[in-house]
Amino acid sequence: MSILTNSAQVSESAKNFEFLGDIIDIVPFGSGHINDTFCVTTTNTAGISYLLQRINHHIFADVAGLMYNIQLVENHLKRKLPADKQALADQYVLSIIPTKEEKLFFQDTDGDYWRMFVLIRNTKSYDIVETPQQAREGGKAFGQFQLNLADLDATKIVEVLPNFHNIDFRLSNLNKAIEKNSEGRLAAVEDIIQFIRARESRMKTILKQAKDGLLPLRITHNDTKFNNVLLDAQDQVQCVIDLDTVMPGHVAYDFGDAIRTIINPAAEDETDLSKVKLNIPLFEAYTAGYLGEAKGFLTAAELDSLLEGVFLLPFMQGVRFLTDYLEGDHYFKVAYSDHNLVRTKTQFKLVSELEAAENELQAIIEKYVK
Template structure:
C-alpha cells in the first residue's frame, strides 16, 4: 500500500468541488487494489471517499471513469422514481474544479472522489440465509436497473476477463513453455480440465448463437460489494471498476462460487470443501425476486452453466499461474497456487455431484413469488 503525507493528499483534494473546508483525511477501508481515504469537511453531514486508481490494473482510466459515470447516471434516473435520496443508493462522482471525473497528480497517479455512503455496513463472509438473500437481491436489482442501458456504450475495461477460451489459451501457453519445470506433477489436473473444456464453453456458444443478450454486469460479485443499512436491508452495490459488458451468468456464477463453499479458497483439507445448500437457495431466491422481471428463458438456463464455469475458470487460472511460476497471484508458500487449484477443483466436483438438486432449486426459485 502506498504512503502519502497529508500535504500531498490535501493538494489532491483541493482540485475537487467539495462542499465545505477539509477537516481531516484518513485512510479508509482495506481494499487491495485502490488506496482509499475518508475526507471529512466542516459543512453539512456529508463525507467523501478519495481513491487513488490503480492504473497498473486499470490502465484505461478514461474508459473506467466513463463507465462508472454512465452506469451511475442511469441508476440515478431509475432510482429517482423509487427512493427519496438517490445519492444514498448509488455512487456519486464528485468532479474536479475543471469538470473532469478524475485528477492526475505530478507523480502520475490518478485520483477520484465519491460521496461516502455513511451509515452503511458490509460483510466479507455470508453467514446467514438472510444475508445471502440480500446479496442475491442486490445484484439482481443492479442488473435489472441496468438492463435498459445499452451495454455497448461501455468499454470492456478488462478484456476477456470471463472468456474461458482466453483462459484456456493462456493455460496451453504455460504448458508449452513449462518455465519452472512443474508440468510433470499436474498431469491429472490437466486431464480433468481438458475433459470438461467443451462443457464449460456453453455460455460462449449460446452467446455466439445470439441466444444471450449482452448485458451490463458487475464482474466482482463478492458479498462485501453490497452495502446494507443498519437493518441489513440492501442499500447499494459498490466497487464499479469492473462494470462492463458481459453475460448475467458470469455474475451469478461468481457470487455462488464465493458463498456456497464452506471452506476457504485455499483450504488444504479438501474434506472441508462442502456445499452450503441453504445459502445457495437463499441467494437464488433473492436474485430472482428482482431479476426474473427482465431475464430471458435462455439467460435463466445459462445460470447453471455459470455456477459450474466460474470455479472451473479459477481452477484454470490458478493452475496456469502455478505452471508459470507464480507470477500473477500473491503466494505465501511454494505450492499455494496448487492448493488453490485443488480446492476450486473439489468445489466443481461437489457442484457436479449436486447438479440435480441445485438445478431444481433454480427452477423453483424462478416461479416462487417474491
C-alpha cells in the same frame, strides 16, 4: 496490489475535487487490495464525508474509460430510484465528485490517478455470508442491479479488462504456460490438467451460446462478492459498490461468481479439501433473492445458463490460479511456493462438489423461475 502513498500526495490530490467545506482529516479506509482508499472529512454542515481513491492504473490502464463507465451507470441507476429516494440519491447509488475542472478524475505530477465519491453513510458490509437472510439480500442486490441496467445499451460500456470472463482466453493462457513450463512444475499437475481437459467443452457453453446469438449482451458487475453490497441497519440492500469491473457480459457470470464466493465455507486457500462443501441453504436464499428481482427480464436461455455459470466461474478461477502457478506466481500474491496450487485444488474441489449436486441445484433454480 496497492502502491505506497505519502500523506502530502493524498492531501494535495484531495484538494483538486469539488467537495463541500474544508478538509478536516484524511485517513485510510477499508481493506481493498487494488486501489488506495481514504476517508475525507470536511467542515460541511450536511454531514457528508467523501472517499478519495488512487486508481491502480497498472490494472485499470484505461482510466478515462473506467470513469466513463461508472458515470454512465451512476446516472442511469439514479434515474431508476423511486421518488422518495431521489433527494438522497448519493446514499443509494455510488456517486462521483468531479474535480474543480469538472473532470471525473485527477492526475497528479507523479502520474497517479485520483477520484472521489460520496461516502455512503450508516451502512455495513460483510466479507462472509453467514445467514440465508444475508444471502437473499445479496441476490436481491445484484438482481436489482442487473434489472435497472437492462435497458441501458451494453455496447456503450467500455471493456476496461478485455476477456475478463472469456474462458477461451483463460484456457489459451493456460496452454501457453503448459507448453512453456518455465518453472518445471508441469509434472506435479498432470492430474489437474486431465481434470480440466475433461470439462473444457462444457465450460465453453455460455461462450458458444453467446456467439450463436442465444444470450443477449448485458451490463454486468463482474465482481459479485458479498462485500460489494452495502446493507442498512436492518440488513436490507442499500447500494451495490465497486463498479470498476462493470462491463458488457452475460448474467450467468455474475450469478456464478456470487455463488462461488458464498456457497463454500472453506477459505480459498484451504489445504484440507474435505472442508470444501456446499451450503445449499445459502445457494437457495441467494437464488430466491436474485430471481425475485431478475426473472422478469431474463430470457429463457439466460435462465437456463445460470447453472452453467455456477460451474464455470470456479472452474475459470482454478484455471487462472494454475496458469499463474505454472508461470511462477507473477499475478496473484502468494505466501508460499505452492500457494497457487493449493488455491487451484480448492476451486476444482468446489467444481466437483457442484457437479455432484447438479440436479439439486437445478431444481432450486427451477423452483424460483416459476
